[in-house]
Amino acid sequence: MKLSTGKIAFPLQFDNGDVENIFINPHDAGLQARIRNFENSIKERLQKINLEKHKEAFVDGVDISNLDFSKLMDMSAEELEKIIKQTDAINEIDKELEKEFCAEIDSIFDSDVSSKAFKYVPPLAMVTDENGECEMYIMLVLKALAIEIQKYGNKMNEATNKYTAKYPKNK
Numbered sequence: 001m002k003l004s005t006g007k008i009a010f011p012l013q014f015d016n017g018d019v020e021n022i023f024i025n026p027h028d029a030g031l032q033a034r035i036r037n038f039e040n041s042i043k044e045r046l047q048k049i050n051l052e053k054h055k056e057a058f059v060d061g062v063d064i065s066n067l068d069f070s071k072l073m074d075m076s077a078e079e080l081e082k083i084i085k086q087t088d089a090i091n092e093i094d095k096e097l098e099k100e101f102c103a104e105i106d107s108i109f110d111s112d113v114s115s116k117a118f119k120y121v122p123p124l125a126m127v128t129d130e131n132g133e134c135e136m137y138i139m140l141v142l143k144a145l146a147i148e149i150q151k152y153g154n155k156m157n158e159a160t161n162k163y164t165a166k167y168p169k170n171k
Contacts, residue, residue: 010148012117020116024109026149026156034108035146041107045100049093057089098122101138109145117141 006025013019025031034041064083072080101123102114114123121127123138 007111008152010145010152012144014120016120018119020119022109022113022116022145023111024113024145024149025111026152028110031109031149035142038104038108038142042101042104045104046097049096049100051093054089054093057085094122094124098124105138105141113145 006027007023008026009021009023011019011021060082064086067083072083075083098118102118105114105117105123106112117123118137118141121137123136123141125137126134127137127140129135129140
């Protein structure tokens with residue numbers, strides 16, 4: 001006998017024409033609770049990241065907040081080395097943060113969603129939504145998944161109602 005795991009394929013359609021299928025079990029009893037707990041879970045994950053190891057890169061560093069090309073050209077080799085250390089540290093921190101966000105998304109849906117959903121755009125990137133508003137990409141992905149799961153739930157409710165309508169109700 002072969003039974004279903006309950007996982008349903010949900011297509012992610014990208015604007016370049018690519019389609020990736022992710023598999024989610026909308027019948028998973030803990031799914032809604034994990035989605036609601038996303039904020040707390042991600043806070044816990046982020047607090048475990050060791051940012052202290054990057055501290056040295058920012059001590060006696062160069063202020064990179066308002067750099068332009070002409071300022072870079074006038075910097076000493078020592079100052080440029082400090083900028084390289086800072087940008088390397090920032091890039092490493094970004095990768096660690098993204099790794100935790102991806103792990104949390106995969107945990108919520110008990111499936112490899114992140115490698116497919118974030119195939120082209122990292123989860124923390126700011127992108128414009130369909131209304132032209134800037135939003136974090138991970139939020140767009142979560143909203144899209146919520147809409148698809150809701151559509152599936154509505155479809156299943158209709159099927160259940162159609163099935164149960166055949167039987168008389170006891171009063």
